[in-house]
Amino acid sequence: MKKKKLATVWLDGCSGCHMSFLDIDERILAVVEKADLVYSPLVDVKVFPKHVDIALVEGAVGNVEDLERIRMVREHTDILVSLGDCAVTANVPGMRNLFKKQAVLDRAYRDNVARAAGIPDEVIPPILDRVRPVHEVVKVDVFVPGCPPSADTIFTVLSELLDGKMPDMENLTRFGA
Amino acid sequence: MLASGQIKTLKIDGRDVSAHENQTILEVARENGIKIPTLCFLEGLSVRGSCRLCLVAIKGSPRLEPACTTRCREGMEVETDNPELHQFRKRILELIFAERNHVCSVCVSNGHCELQALGAEFGLTHVEVAYQFPNMPLDLSHDRFVVDHNRCILCARCIRVCDEIEGAHTWDMMGRGKDARIISDMNEPWGESESCTSCGKCVQVCPTGALFEKGKSVAEMAKQRQFLPYLTIMRGGKR
Numbered sequence: 001m002k003k004k005k006l007a008t009v010w011l012d013g014c015s016g017c018h019m020s021f022l023d024i025d026e027r028i029l030a031v032v033e034k035a036d037l038v039y040s041p042l043v044d045v046k047v048f049p050k051h052v053d054i055a056l057v058e059g060a061v062g063n064v065e066d067l068e069r070i071r072m073v074r075e076h077t078d079i080l081v082s083l084g085d086c087a088v089t090a091n092v093p094g095m096r097n098l099f100k101k102q103a104v105l106d107r108a109y110r111d112n113v114a115r116a117a118g119i120p121d122e123v124i125p126p127i128l129d130r131v132r133p134v135h136e137v138v139k140v141d142v143f144v145p146g147c148p149p150s151a152d153t154i155f156t157v158l159s160e161l162l163d164g165k166m167p168d169m170e171n172l173t174r175f176g177a
Numbered sequence: 178m179l180a181s182g183q184i185k186t187l188k189i190d191g192r193d194v195s196a197h198e199n200q201t202i203l204e205v206a207r208e209n210g211i212k213i214p215t216l217c218f219l220e221g222l223s224v225r226g227s228c229r230l231c232l233v234a235i236k237g238s239p240r241l242e243p244a245c246t247t248r249c250r251e252g253m254e255v256e257t258d259n260p261e262l263h264q265f266r267k268r269i270l271e272l273i274f275a276e277r278n279h280v281c282s283v284c285v286s287n288g289h290c291e292l293q294a295l296g297a298e299f300g301l302t303h304v305e306v307a308y309q310f311p312n313m314p315l316d317l318s319h320d321r322f323v324v325d326h327n328r329c330i331l332c333a334r335c336i337r338v339c340d341e342i343e344g345a346h347t348w349d350m351m352g353r354g355k356d357a358r359i360i361s362d363m364n365e366p367w368g369e370s371e372s373c374t375s376c377g378k379c380v381q382v383c384p385t386g387a388l389f390e391k392g393k394s395v396a397e398m399a400k401q402r403q404f405l406p407y408l409t410i411m412r413g414g415k416r
Contacts, residue, residue: 097310098312170300171297174281174297175282176288
């Protein structure tokens with residue numbers, strides 16, 4: 001059987017979902033038997049491939065770069081998985097949505113800064129007015145809530161997808177799990 | 178069980194059941210082991226019918242009725258679950274999740290929350306309506322307890338237990354729709370309330386992390402409800 005192309009993407013999140021993915025431990029061998037990890041913060045590939053079978057997306061859409069990236073990922077991916085509460089609900093990154101963007105920037109870069117206070121206008125991508133869950137921006141095929149989803153959950157979902165099946169999410173995980 | 182008044186016979190999910198006068202559909206369903214999901218309902222408190230999760234279909238009725246407030250009638254035919262009801266209930270949960278800032282991952286009640294548990298039970302993997310992200314306050318003025326309006330679902334269990342069981346009526350509801358808010362006394366800080374006895378019953382009956390004990394961190398706020406049936410019995414069922 002031809003190996004599937006697997007990607008993982010890190011948007012506005014804490015990397016905890018990626019850590020949980022790594023927590024599948026030796027079961028990673030079963031994954032790489034069926035898939036090549038073609039793009040991920042865990043590997044040294046800089047350019048997203050033209051075609052990816054499955055992409056696990058961690059994190060909400062919080063800045064301009066996230067927005068461009070998720071649109072590009074969607075375009076080149078068959079099955080896009082919203083992995084974890086940040087991707088699914090906006091979660092903790094979304095808590096800044098209670099305030100206006102300018103107030104958030106002032107709090108981070110002016111109010112609590114003793115030296116060289118000022119909002120950066122280079123290197124750091126501009127933040128969006130509002131942090132959004134991934135499915136508010138692009139179509140999502142599979143939702144895996146959890147903060148983070150457990151390694152068992154991630155492995156179960158991934159195994160099903162790699163076998164060409166859609167995972168049954170019932171009783172597998174929940175918001176905040 | 179008191180055989181007071183007339184006995185009604187009706188059908189719930191095709192099963193013949195009997196009800197005493199004044200019994201609700203929910204009471205009779207539960208007596209017969211038929212599960213209807215609820216959220217604002219709590220055994221021992223008056224019924225409110227505000228969450229709409231227990232909506233059931235009644236043959237011949239043009240609209241769905243809440244099982245917790247609807248009394249049994251002779252010959253009634255009730256359906257408690259079908260794909261449409263399931264979809265409605267799921268959507269109600271989505272609307273509740275979207276209305277305020279629940280953020281389960283950092284909630285004191287994570288893992289002990291009735292809303293979260295219902296979400297899991299209904300296989301709610303994501304919310305399709307847009308999150309509102311309202312800027313809701315916390316009131317930390319009380320010595321022992323906190324009210325976090327971000328996590329309040331307006332079930333009014335706190336209002337009912339305070340009025341009906343404790344007899345203090347510290348809590349009430351102010352405003353309408355998305356602006357509705359539980360308030361203590363005349364919308365004063367909880368810590369300055371003259372009517373509050375600090376009994377903590379409101380905290381224990383709250384289904385989410387909206388009311389919690391100070392000092393509890395993420396996932397530490399498990400609610401203790403054993404007192405409620407006991408107090409209700411001691412009061413001879415009177416509220």
